[in-house]
Each structure stands twice: as C-alpha cells, then as structure tokens.
Amino acid sequence: MPEPTAASAHVIDLHSHSTASDGEFPAAEVAARAAAGGLAVWALCDHDSIAALPAGAEAAAAHGLRFVPGIELSVHLERREVHLLGHFVDPASKALRGFEDLLAEKRRVRMGEIIQKLAGLGIPLRPEQVERFSGGKTLGRPHVARALVEGGHAATVREAFDRYLGEGRPAYVGRYRLPAEEAIRMVHAAGGTATIAHPGVNRLERGELARLAEAGLDGIEIYHCDHNPSVRGKYLRCAAELGLVPTAGSDYHGPTITPDRTFGSVTMSAAELEALESRRP
Structure with a gap:
C-alpha cells in the first residue's frame, strides 16, 4: 500500500498516545496534530488507560475528526509480552476503569523498584522527577527514560532503554502479567474490538496469531x-x-519520544475500518 502524504485525505490512524500514558502531548494537542497530519479518523490508545478518552472525543469533534476511543494493553502470550489494541471501547466501562486503577497501583510500585535499582547504579532519581512527565496516573519506563535524559544520564530515550531500562538491563523490573486471552475478553466486554499491535516488532508468528x-x-x-x-x-x-x-x-507518541512515527505516514481503507467495526460485540 503506498504511503500517504501529510496532505492526503481520508487517512485512518488507529494508534496514538497522549500524556495519559507515555505520549508527549495532552489529548487535545494530539488531536490537533492528527488533523494537521491529514487524518479523517483518529484513535487514541493510551497504555492501560482510558482516562483521556473524553478529552480526545471533544478535541476530535472540534477538528472535524471521527474519533475511535481505544486503549493499548500490555499482555503476555506464553512467556513474552505483546501489545493488544482495543478499539471502539466504552469510555465508561467499569471493567476497564477497574483494571486501570489496578494497573496504576502496580505501576507505581514498579516505578519505586526501578528508582531503587537506578540509585544502586549511582543515579539518584526522585519519584516527582518521573511523575512530571506523566499527565495521568499511568507511569511507565518511558517516563523514567525522559527523566534520565533530563538529568544528563542518557542522550536519548532510546539510549536510556538500551543502557538501563530495557529487558535484561540493570534497572529493568518486570510488569504485571495479563494473559492475552483474558485481555481480549475484557476488551470485548467493554464493547470493543481486539487487535494485535505491531506484530513485526514483537516477531509474532502465524501459530501465535492463530492461537x-x-x-x-x-x-x-x-x-x-x-x-x-x-x-x-x-x-x-x-x-x-x-x-x-x-x-x-x-x-504516534510525539517527536521527542518517537521522531520516526508521524501522523499521515500510514493508513488503511474505509472498507477495512468498516470490517473492524462490524466485529464489535
């Protein structure tokens, strides 16, 4: 499929992030950038959070965008982590809100453990230095990475992961393990559809997708x-x-975090979007 330019019409992008998780901008700013990138349909899928969906819906309407409320869940398939996107989810879903609260607490505990490991490496970080990069209650390693960059301990977010925060690196701490099958059921219970995110990044094979x-x-x-x-x-x-x-x-996370991921760089057909929506429970 040919790549659209920023000026292309009818661009559909079902994966972006705001400061409610690990994005650079609040939902309203992400919507403005989505519109400037030529999008007609835009989905906000923050990691383990639906907190910014009301603001996203309001901003999308102001820019004439069709809004698809979403979420990105970190799930486990066998022994490895993959990401699952929920689209068309109900922002008022009690199941998702309860899960969001559970994950927020587990992430906060994990963040304290990461900070302790960094201290053992001679890198002092305070929780507030990390929390200032999060616009919501969802704390993640990208927020720590930005604090490390700000403190001069790494030149880029990528370097912070490669040196300290990536799996197998000295400050890595594992996260809560949500089984992929359970996550699919939760998304469906919230009225949404379940899509596996960037399978090539995680090197998923046909057998795993079949499961x-x-x-x-x-x-x-x-x-x-x-x-x-x-x-x-x-x-x-x-x-x-x-x-x-x-x-x-x-x-899309923003130019500081993922400079190579821009609005208008990928799209899907209207027929594919219709096919996905038709699979809503």
Whole structure:
C-alpha cells in the first residue's frame, strides 16, 4: 500500500498516545496534530488507560475528526509480552476503569523498584522527577527514560532503554502479567474490538496469531511505521488466512519520544475500518 502524504485525505490512524500514558502531548494537542497530519479518523490508545478518552472525543469533534476511543494493553502470550489494541471501547466501562486503577497501583510500585535499582547504579532519581512527565496516573519506563535524559544520564530515550531500562538491563523490573486471552475478553466486554499491535516488532508468528484468533482476536495492525513492505506482506497473508482485519497505526507518541512515527505516514481503507467495526460485540 503506498504511503500517504501529510496532505492526503481520508487517512485512518488507529494508534496514538497522549500524556495519559507515555505520549508527549495532552489529548487535545494530539488531536490537533492528527488533523494537521491529514487524518479523517483518529484513535487514541493510551497504555492501560482510558482516562483521556473524553478529552480526545471533544478535541476530535472540534477538528472535524471521527474519533475511535481505544486503549493499548500490555499482555503476555506464553512467556513474552505483546501489545493488544482495543478499539471502539466504552469510555465508561467499569471493567476497564477497574483494571486501570489496578494497573496504576502496580505501576507505581514498579516505578519505586526501578528508582531503587537506578540509585544502586549511582543515579539518584526522585519519584516527582518521573511523575512530571506523566499527565495521568499511568507511569511507565518511558517516563523514567525522559527523566534520565533530563538529568544528563542518557542522550536519548532510546539510549536510556538500551543502557538501563530495557529487558535484561540493570534497572529493568518486570510488569504485571495479563494473559492475552483474558485481555481480549475484557476488551470485548467493554464493547470493543481486539487487535494485535505491531506484530513485526514483537516477531509474532502465524501459530501465535492463530492461537489469538481462536481466543477472539479481531485484527492485526499491519500498516505500522516499523513494518517494511515484506513484513506487511507476511502479515497480510496471515490476516487473510485467519480471517482477521488489517489495521493501520502510526503509534504516534510525539517527536521527542518517537521522531520516526508521524501522523499521515500510514493508513488503511474505509472498507477495512468498516470490517473492524462490524466485529464489535
């Protein structure tokens, strides 16, 4: 599929983040940037949080965007972490709000453990130095990474992960493990559809996707900034074989955090969006 330019009409992007999780900008600013990038349909999918969805919906309406309320869940398939996108979810879902509160507390405990490990490496960080980068209650490693950059302990967010925060690095702390099948059920219970995010990044194979399809998976995020044409082709074949809907997402976080992921860089067809929406419970 050819890449759209920023001026392209009818661009559909179902994956972006705000300061409610690890994005650079509040939901209103993300909406403005989505509109400037030529989007017609925009989804906000903060990590483990639906807190910014009301603000996102209001801002989308102001910019003439169709808004798709979403969430991105960190889930586990066997022993490894993958990401699951929920689209068309109910922002008032009690199940998602309860899960968000549970995860927020677990993330706060994890953050304290990461700060302790960094202190053991001679890097003093206070919780407030990390929390200032979060616009909500969802704290994650990207917030620590930005604090490390601000403190001169790393040149970039990527370097902070490579040196300290990535899996196997000295300040890494594992997170709460939500089974992928349970996450799919939770998204469906909230009225949404479940899509596996950027499978090429996680190197998911057909057998793993087939297992998720059996558990009720609805789509695969194929048109992603980190997927080259051969990767897209591989997953398009998987989607066709497994009866899953191909989706598109820039995975926009903001230029400081992910400078290579921009609005207008990927899209999907209106027919694919309709097919995904038709799978809502």
